[in-house]
Amino acid sequence: MSEFIRNDQELRRLEELQHLRSAGINPYPAVFEKTHSSATILSTFSDEAPAASYAVTVAGRIMAIRKMGKATFCHIQDAEGKIQIYIKKDDLPEFYELLPMLDIGDIIGIEGYVFRTRTGEVSVHSRTATLLCKSLTPIPVPKEETDEFGNKIVHDAFADKEMRYRRRYVDLIVNPQIRDVFRKRSKIITTMRRFFDDRGWLEVETPILQPLYGGASARPFTTHHNALDIQLSVRIALELYLKRLLVGGLDGVYEISKNFRNEGMDKTHNPEFTMMEIYVAYKDYVWMMEMTEELVSTIAKEVNGSLEVEVGGNLINLAPPYRRATMFDLLKDATGMNLRGLNREELLIAARKLNVEVEATSSQMKVLDEIFSQTVQPSLIQPTFVMDFPVEMSPLAKAHRSEDGLVERFELYVNGDELTNCFTELNDPIDQRERLEQQASIRADGDDEAMQLDEDFLYSIEVGMPPTAGLGIGIDRLVMLLTGQDSIRDVLFFPQMKPENKQ
RNA sequence: GAUCCCGUAGCUCAGUGGUAGAGCAUCUGACUUUUAAUCAGAGGGCCGAUGGUUCGAGACCAUCCGGGAUCACCA
Numbered sequence: 001m002s003e004f005i006r007n008d009q010e011l012r013r014l015e016e017l018q019h020l021r022s023a024g025i026n027p028y029p030a031v032f033e034k035t036h037s038s039a040t041i042l043s044t045f046s047d048e049a050p051a052a053s054y055a056v057t058v059a060g061r062i063m064a065i066r067k068m069g070k071a072t073f074c075h076i077q078d079a080e081g082k083i084q085i086y087i088k089k090d091d092l093p094e095f096y097e098l099l100p101m102l103d104i105g106d107i108i109g110i111e112g113y114v115f116r117t118r119t120g121e122v123s124v125h126s127r128t129a130t131l132l133c134k135s136l137t138p139i140p141v142p143k144e145e146t147d148e149f150g151n152k153i154v155h156d157a158f159a160d161k162e163m164r165y166r167r168r169y170v171d172l173i174v175n176p177q178i179r180d181v182f183r184k185r186s187k188i189i190t191t192m193r194r195f196f197d198d199r200g201w202l203e204v205e206t207p208i209l210q211p212l213y214g215g216a217s218a219r220p221f222t223t224h225h226n227a228l229d230i231q232l233s234v235r236i237a238l239e240l241y242l243k244r245l246l247v248g249g250l251d252g253v254y255e256i257s258k259n260f261r262n263e264g265m266d267k268t269h270n271p272e273f274t275m276m277e278i279y280v281a282y283k284d285y286v287w288m289m290e291m292t293e294e295l296v297s298t299i300a301k302e303v304n305g306s307l308e309v310e311v312g313g314n315l316i317n318l319a320p321p322y323r324r325a326t327m328f329d330l331l332k333d334a335t336g337m338n339l340r341g342l343n344r345e346e347l348l349i350a351a352r353k354l355n356v357e358v359e360a361t362s363s364q365m366k367v368l369d370e371i372f373s374q375t376v377q378p379s380l381i382q383p384t385f386v387m388d389f390p391v392e393m394s395p396l397a398k399a400h401r402s403e404d405g406l407v408e409r410f411e412l413y414v415n416g417d418e419l420t421n422c423f424t425e426l427n428d429p430i431d432q433r434e435r436l437e438q439q440a441s442i443r444a445d446g447d448d449e450a451m452q453l454d455e456d457f458l459y460s461i462e463v464g465m466p467p468t469a470g471l472g473i474g475i476d477r478l479v480m481l482l483t484g485q486d487s488i489r490d491v492l493f494f495p496q497m498k499p500e501n502k503q
Numbered sequence: 504g505a506u507c508c509c510g511u512a513g514c515u516c517a518g519u520g521g522u523a524g525a526g527c528a529u530c531u532g533a534c535u536u537u538u539a540a541u542c543a544g545a546g547g548g549c550c551g552a553u554g555g556u557u558c559g560a561g562a563c564c565a566u567c568c569g570g571g572a573u574c575a576c577c578a
Contacts (some may be wrong), residue, residue, distance in 0.1 A: 008547065009513055009529055064538075088535060104528080118536045138515045141528060143539040156515045156527055156539095162570060217578065263577040362578095369578045393578065394574035449578080498570080 013136045016101040020134065025098065027134035027246050032109040034059045039080035045114050045122045052136055058124060059109040059132060062102060063141070066342065072099060073123075076108060077176065083235035084123035084261060085110050095129045105135035113267035139170050165495050178490075184303050185491055187481045189256060191302045192473075195295055196278065201252030208234060208258070214457065215239030215396070217449040218261040221271075234260040238277040239396060239470065240457045243425065246279050253277035256475065267487045268417060271496050274475035283469040284424040286412045287407045289385050292412060292420060292471060293320035295385070296478075303482055311415055311484045314381050322412070327372065330386060334375040339368065341405065347371070363447075365392050380413035395451060397423035420473045427465040433458050434501040 020027050036056040045054070060076030060083070070089040075082045083395050088097040102108070112126040140158040153465075157175070158164060164171040174181060193203065211230060213220045215237030224235050228480045238255050238447035245253045265271065280288075300307050300318045307319040328340040335354055339347065351367055356374045358367050368390065380386070388406045391399060397407035408424035426432050436453050443450035479491040487497035 007513060012529075043572085049548095066537050066540050067534085068537060068540075069534035071537080073537045073540085084538075086536070090535075115536095117538090121536090121538075121540070123536085138513055138528070142514085143527065158514075160515095261577075263574080266573095266577085269577065366578055373578085432521080 005274045009138050010136060013134070013138075014109070016103070017134050017136065018086075020098065020131065022100050025131060027131055029132060030240075032059050032130065032132050033057060034109065037080045037188050038076070040126070041083055042081070042122055045116070045170045047116060054114045055111070056114055057109065057111045058085075059107065061107050061135075064106050065102070065104060067099070070096075072096075073119060074108075074111070077173070079179075081176070084121050085112075085129075086115070086117070086123050086125045087129060090123075091125075091127060092129055098131070102131065103135060103138070104141055105137070105139050106131065107133035107135070123297060124416075135349050140174055142174055155179050161489075162497070165489055165497055166361075168493050169361045181479075181485060181491060182493065184483050186322070187303050188299055188479055188482060189475065191278065191299045192295065193256070194459060195298055196254050198244035199252070201254055201278065201280065202250055202251070203243060204242070204253045204255055205257070206238060206245075206255060208260075210235050210241075212452045212454045212456075213237075214451050214454050216259075216261075217451065219263055219449060221260050236261050237472075238275060240454060241473075242277055242279050242462045242470070243465060243468070246281055246425075247463050247465045251281040251466070252279070256264065265496060267489075268477060268480075270476070270488050270489060273488070275472060276475055277470065277472045279425065279468050279470045281466040281468050284467065285387075285410055285422050285469055287412060288422045288469040289324065290320075292385075292422070293322055293383075296412075296419075299478070300482060309482060309484065311481060312486050314415055316382060316415055316481070318383060318414075321380055322385055324385045324387060324410075326388045327386050327390075328388070330376045330380075331372060334379065335371070339371065365390065369393070378416050381415055383412060384412045385410045385412055387453065391435075394423065395439050396426055396432075398426045398428070399431065417481075418474075419477055419481065420471060422434075422469065422471040425465070425468040427461060427467060429458065429462040429464075 007050065017027055034057045036058050038058060039062065041056055043059065058076065058078065060078035062074050063077045063082060064073075064075040066073040072087045074085045074087065077087055087096065087099070100198060109130040109132050110124055110126045111128045112124045115123060115125050117123050139378045140156065142157045158171065164175070166167075194199050196203070209223070209225070209232040211232060213233035214235050215235075216239070220233040222231055224230070225232050236259055238257065238259070242253055242255060256274065258272045259275045260272045261269075262271065263269065264462055280291075297307055297320055298320050300309065307317060309316050309318065328338070331337070331339050335350070337353075339350060343352065344367060346359065347364060347367040351371055354371060354375060356371050358370045362370065376386075387410045387503060388403060389397070389409045390403055391397075391407050391413075394407045394409050397409045400406040400408050407426075410422050412418075412420040412422075413417050426435070436451060436458065439451040440453040444453065476488050476491050480488060483491065485491050
């Protein structure tokens with residue numbers, strides 16, 4: 001923060017830097033050839049092998065220094081873990097003179113051989129040592145201790161959530177276990193991509209800056225393009241552009257990318273979040289349920305080696321098939337009432353009977369949704385496909401083939417949260433126009449989350465989109481599920497924060 | 504927006520109206536297999552800010568600033 005006001009510890013490090021430079025040391029050299037990671041050394045060391053011949057070069061950040069006079073032990077941390085370094089004055093007298101100039105947080109490279117210390121720790125006995133980066137700012141140093149029962153006690157942990165999010169780079173150094181969450185996140189996305197690619201579907205990119213936003217009900221961020229002198233919205237969904245590609249004859253397309261919604265933030269919402277949407281021609285939502293089951297279980301197995309995952313105290317089994325139930329059946333089971341076809345006033349009466357709190361101004365669909373989220377949703381712990389929503393809730397989904405007033409749509413709920421959303425996509429241009437005009441009139445009545453009328457999109461649907469199934473997955477929520485995290489902030493490297501305001 | 508909570512050393516925190524504290528980190532010295540290394544010493548603070556109550560405030564009160572959590576909003 002206060003870049004120009006340095007504390008005594010920082011001032012001392014600056015002095016050390018000057019000392020090193022005047023001693024002819026480059027504190028920031030360009031390259032270092034390393035041959036081993038800490039984890040590789042620890043996993044391949046054998047007491048039988050002749051230690052002296054096991055030469056390694058490692059590099060990492062100094063996390064602890066224990067000086068014993070003419071010998072010093074350090075722990076350095078690299079991407080995969082920590083390893084102890086043993087430095088003896090006799091072996092490298094010149095470097096040893098510089099040792100007082102080094103601090104926790106500096107990055108060094110060590111060439112040496114692997115051995116086991118008297119107390120049993122596999123370590124690197126250094127023959128040469130090189131400073132690779134002098135650190136000017138002290139990092140919080142947690143200390144770990146193992147008590148007599150083998151429990152790990154961490155002292156002085158860097159635990160302040162706010163600071164951990166703001167200074168994620170420090171968090172990653174000091175709390176290296178969180179790296180696993182992000183490794184899993186990466187693997188989840190890689191696995192998903194491979195799953196789709198193996199089936200011949202095409203990964204595409206569509207515009208983030210859009211003259212008209214659509215595909216979901218949400219408020220957008222807006223910006224201005226100077227050259228064209230127009231207002232552009234930052235996308236809230238991928239849907240409408242991906243469907244245009246279906247019209248264009250691409251039979252299976254998907255996109256994994258950020259969406260942006262100018263709305264509140266909480267444990268499951270961040271203003272920018274990662275969405276995957278996929279559209280496959282000639283398929284419907286029933287097919288997509290099977291595909292979803294296969295996708296989710298494949299990813300879970302690949303990432304966790306297991307189909308069971310514990311999150312929020314619930315043990316969740318992701319083995320297919322998943323329970324399928326219609327929205328109104330679930331509502332009937334939970335409330336004892338048949339809510340299908342009720343108008344706004346009737347739904348309000350039902351809500352009152354059920355002690356569901358709704359705002360007096362809520363629309364019909366909002367009341368229904370509120371009843372659902374308070375009575376049904378919390379019970380959907382094990383994976384459940386909630387099927388067949390009212391048409392008013394789903395302006396881009398195809399009318400149900402046999403049920404009046406409903407559309408062919410499902411949402412997959414796991415652990416009480418919505419994980420995916422899917423429709424048999426609406427490709428009847430007349431019906432689509434009516435629905436979007438309906439949205440436009442709701443919008444005109446003041447609901448700024450209703451969809452805008454996108455004539456070009458309607459034109460594309462008139463050109464003709466094949467029968468298509470579409471699926472959206474909130475990647476962040478999938479990552480939360482598969483890593484057992486209960487806040488979206490813990491699966492994002494840099495969650496949105498209020499700007500830091502120092503007075 | 505509502506409610507609740509937090510702000511003391513670089514870090515983690517204690518301090519319940521009477522001279523500002525601990526551990527770690529930092530500095531000096533000792534120590535050639537240590538591991539929260541140890542031992543001996545040292546420095547480091549506008550106690551978030553302002554006002555008030557009081558003989559006396561880090562503590563109590565008010566306001567403000569900074570931040571967090573929960574709720575609401577986000578179908």
